[in-house]
Amino acid sequence: KTLSEESLDEILWDFKLALVSADVALPVAEELAEKIKETLVGKKIGILENPRKLVLDVLRNTLLKILNPPSKVDIFEMLEKNRKMGKPTVMLFVGFNGTGKTTTIAKLANLLKKHGYSVVLAAADTFRAGSIEQLEKLAKRVGVRVIKHQYGADPAAVAYDAVMHAKAKGIDAVLIDTAGRVQTDKNLMDEMKKIARVVEPDLTIFVGDALAGNDAFEQAQKFHEAVGIDCSILTKVDADVKGGSSISIVHVTGKPIIFIGTGTSLDDLKEFDPEWFVNNILS
Amino acid sequence: KLGYALSNAVGKLLGRPLADERAIKEFIRDIQRALLQADVKVEQVLEVSKRIEKRAFSEKLPPGFSRREHLIKIAYEELTQLMGKKSYRLRIKPNKTNVIMLVGIQGSGKTTSAAKLARYFQKKGYKVGLVCADTYRLGAYEQLLQLGKQIGVNVYGDPSAKDPVDLALKGIEKFRKEGYDVVIVDTAGRHKDEESLMREMKELASKIKPDEVILVIDATIGQQAEKQAKAFHESTPIGSIFVTKLDGSAKGGGALSAAAATGAPISFIGVGEKVDDIEEFDPPSFIGRLMG
Numbered sequence: 379k380t381l382s383e384e385s386l387d388e389i390l391w392d393f394k395l396a397l398v399s400a401d402v403a404l405p406v407a408e409e410l411a412e413k414i415k416e417t418l419v420g421k422k423i424g425i426l427e428n429p430r431k432l433v434l435d436v437l438r439n440t441l442l443k444i445l446n447p448p449s450k451v452d453i454f455e456m457l458e459k460n461r462k463m464g465k466p467t468v469m470l471f472v473g474f475n476g477t478g479k480t481t482t483i484a485k486l487a488n489l490l491k492k493h494g495y496s497v498v499l500a501a502a503d504t505f506r507a508g509s510i511e512q513l514e515k516l517a518k519r520v521g522v523r524v525i526k527h528q529y530g531a532d533p534a535a536v537a538y539d540a541v542m543h544a545k546a547k548g549i550d551a552v553l554i555d556t557a558g559r560v561q562t563d564k565n566l567m568d569e570m571k572k573i574a575r576v577v578e579p580d581l582t583i584f585v586g587d588a589l590a591g592n593d594a595f596e597q598a599q600k601f602h603e604a605v606g607i608d609c610s611i612l613t614k615v616d617a618d619v620k621g622g623s624s625i626s627i628v629h630v631t632g633k634p635i636i637f638i639g640t641g642t643s644l645d646d647l648k649e650f651d652p653e654w655f656v657n658n659i660l661s
Numbered sequence: 662k663l664g665y666a667l668s669n670a671v672g673k674l675l676g677r678p679l680a681d682e683r684a685i686k687e688f689i690r691d692i693q694r695a696l697l698q699a700d701v702k703v704e705q706v707l708e709v710s711k712r713i714e715k716r717a718f719s720e721k722l723p724p725g726f727s728r729r730e731h732l733i734k735i736a737y738e739e740l741t742q743l744m745g746k747k748s749y750r751l752r753i754k755p756n757k758t759n760v761i762m763l764v765g766i767q768g769s770g771k772t773t774s775a776a777k778l779a780r781y782f783q784k785k786g787y788k789v790g791l792v793c794a795d796t797y798r799l800g801a802y803e804q805l806l807q808l809g810k811q812i813g814v815n816v817y818g819d820p821s822a823k824d825p826v827d828l829a830l831k832g833i834e835k836f837r838k839e840g841y842d843v844v845i846v847d848t849a850g851r852h853k854d855e856e857s858l859m860r861e862m863k864e865l866a867s868k869i870k871p872d873e874v875i876l877v878i879d880a881t882i883g884q885q886a887e888k889q890a891k892a893f894h895e896s897t898p899i900g901s902i903f904v905t906k907l908d909g910s911a912k913g914g915g916a917l918s919a920a921a922a923t924g925a926p927i928s929f930i931g932v933g934e935k936v937d938d939i940e941e942f943d944p945p946s947f948i949g950r951l952m953g
C-alpha cells in the first residue's frame with residue numbers, strides 16, 4: 379500500500395498536537411510535520427506495516443538530528459586552547475527575565491573551578507534590584523571574585539572591566555551576567571548588542587527556561603538574530619518538563635544545548651542528553 | 662479589539678463563496694492554531710473548538726446577524742467562557758491587617774510583583790508593608806528591600822533566618838501592631854515536584870492565614886501551566902492569579918489554562934519590570950491579545 383496524503387495528514391495532526399503538548403513551539407511542530415510529509419507521501423509500505431509507527435520512527439530520528447546540530451561546543455577544549463594562548467575565555471550570558479542566568483553562571487563557575495580553572499564574574503546586570511548582591515553572594519559560595527560597578531552603570535563597561543582584569547591576572551574564564559530582557563524591547567536588545575560588541579565574547583550563551591512554551595522559540599530566534607548565540611543552557615528541567623523547548627531553541631539557532639539546569643543548588647548543572655529529551659517528548 | 666488572528670480567520674472564511682462545512686472547519690483550525698500558539702492547553706483548545714464547531718453547525722442565525730457576525734459572536738463567547746469569571750478585584754477588608762501571600766514557580770516574578778502590589782495599594786491610600794519570607798534565594802531580602810526603598814514601603818526580612826514561617830509571623834505581627842492595612846508576603850520560588858517546599862508553603866499558609874493567596878504565573882509558561890497550578894491549588898487554595906511578563910511576546914495562554922484549572926480568577930497582570938508596570942486584569946483585552 380502507499381501512504382496517502384490524507385492518511386499522513388491525519389497521523390501528522392495527532393503528532394503535531396503531541397509535540398505541542400510537549401512544549402515544542404507550534405511553528406516548529408508544523409515545519410517538522412511538513413518535512414516528514416514530504417519525505418513519506420506516496421511512499422510504498424508493507425501491507426502489515428503500521429504507518430503510525432513509521433511516522434513515529436521518522437519523527438524520532440528527525441528530533442534526534444535536530445538536537446545534535448553539526449556545530450559543536452566544547453567548553454573545556456576552548457578553555458585549554460585559550461589558556462595555552464594566555465588569554466581568558468569570555469562567556470556572555472543572555473536571556474529573558476527570570477530564566478536562571480545568574481544561578482547558571484554560579485553553577486558553571488563552580489564546575490570550572492572544580493576542573494582547575496580560575497574564574498572571575500562580571501556583575502553586568504546593573505539594572506535589577508538586588509542583582510549585584512545576588513551574584514556576590516553566589517560568588518562567595520563558589521569562591522570566585524566579582525567585578526562590579528554600581529547600579530545604573532554601563533553594563534558594557536563592567537563587562538570590559540572584568541575582561542581587562544582577567545587578562546591582567548591571567549584568569550582562565552570570565553563569566554558575564556546580564557540583565558534579563560524581553561526580546562521585543564529594542565533598547566534592551568541594543569544594550570545587549572553593545573555589550574557583545576565591546577567584549578567580543580568567545581561564547582554567547584542563551585539561557586532558556588524549560589517551562590516556556592511557544593515563547594522559547596521567539597526568544598531564541600530574536601536573541602540569536604541580535605547577537606548570535608553560540609550555545610544554550612536550558613534551566614528548570616527538574617520541573618517535570620517534557621522538554622520540547624529544547625527542539626525549538628536548537629532548531630532556530632542551529633547551535634547546541636551544552637548543559638541543563640536541574641535545580642537551585644550549585645551542582646544542579648548536568649550535561650545535555652538528546653536521547654533523554656527525545657524519549658521524554660515522545661513519551 | 663478582537664485579536665488579529667481571530668478576525669483574520671473570520672475574514673478568510675467570508676472571503677470564500679460559501680460558508681460551507683469545509684470553510685467552517687478551516688476556520689476552526691485557524692482558531693486552534695491561534696490558541697495553541699498562545700500556549701493554551703491542548704485539551705482546552707480541542708474542547709473550545711468542538712463547542713464552536715457544534716454551535717456553528719447547529720445554531721440558527723440570529724435575526725439581524727450576518728454569518729460573519731454570528732461566527733465571531735460564537736467564537737468570542739466561547740473564548741470568554743475560557744476566561745471564567747469576569748473582572749475580579751482584590752478586596753481589602755477594613756479594620757484589619759490584610760495578609761496577601763505570593764507563591765509561584767522559580768523566576769515567575771513574585772518579588773517584583775510583590776513590590777508592584779505594594780505600590781498599587783499604597784496609591785489607594787492603604788498603609789502597606791512587605792515581608793521577605795524567601796529564606797533560600799541569595800539576595801532575596803536585598804532585592805525586596807531595594808524595591809521597597811524605591812516606593813517608600815517598609816520591608817521586613819532577616820537574611821540569616823532559616824524558618825520562613827517564623828519569619829513571616831514575626832513580620833506580620835510587627836506590621837499588625839503598627840496598624841498596617843496590607844502586608845504582602847513574598848515567598849521562595851518552588852515547583853510541584855519539590856515536595857518539601859510544597860509542604861512548607863502549605864504550612865506557611867496555615868500559620869499566617871492569608872486573606873488572599875496569589876499564584877504568580879509567567880506569561881511564557883507552556884503546557885505545564887495547568888498541572889503546576891493544580892498542584893499549587895491543592896497545597897494552598899489559590900485566591901487569584903497574577904500573570905507577569907505580558908509586555909513580551911508571550912500571550913499568556915498557559916496562565917489562562919491555569920485559571921480554568923484552579924477556578925481562580927486572574928486579578929492582575931505585569932507589563933514590565935518597573936514597579937508601576939501593573940494593571941488590573943481586563944478580560945476583553947486579554948482575549949484580544951491572546952488571539953492577536
Ligand SMILES: Nc1nc2c(ncn2[C@@H]2O[C@H](COP(=O)(O)OP(=O)(O)OP(=O)(O)O)[C@@H](O)[C@H]2O)c(=O)[nH]1
Nearest residue numbers: 475476477478479480481558614639640641767768
Ligand atoms: N528548579 C530550578 N530552579 C532554577 C534553576 N535555575 C535557576 N533556578 C531558579 O530560578 C530563579 C531565577 O534564577 P536567576 O538566576 O535569578 O534568574 P535570572 O535569569 O538571572 O533572572 P533575571 O536576572 O532577573 O532575569 C531562582 O529562584 C533560581 O534558583 C533550575 O535549573 N531549576
Ligand SMILES: Nc1nc2c(ncn2[C@@H]2O[C@H](COP(=O)(O)OP(=O)(O)OP(=O)(O)O)[C@@H](O)[C@H]2O)c(=O)[nH]1
Nearest residue numbers: 475476767768769770771772773850906931932933
Ligand atoms: N518584562 C517583565 N519582566 C518582569 C515582570 N515581572 C517580573 N519581571 C522580571 O522577571 C525577573 C524575575 O523576577 P523576580 O521578581 O525576581 O521573580 P521571582 O518569582 O521572585 O523569582 P524567585 O524568587 O527566584 O522564584 C526579573 O528580571 C524581573 O524584573 C514583567 O511583568 N515584565
Ligand SMILES: [Mg+2]
Nearest residue numbers: 479480503558
Ligand atoms: Mg539575573
Ligand SMILES: [Mg+2]
Nearest residue numbers: 771772795801
Ligand atoms: Mg523572588
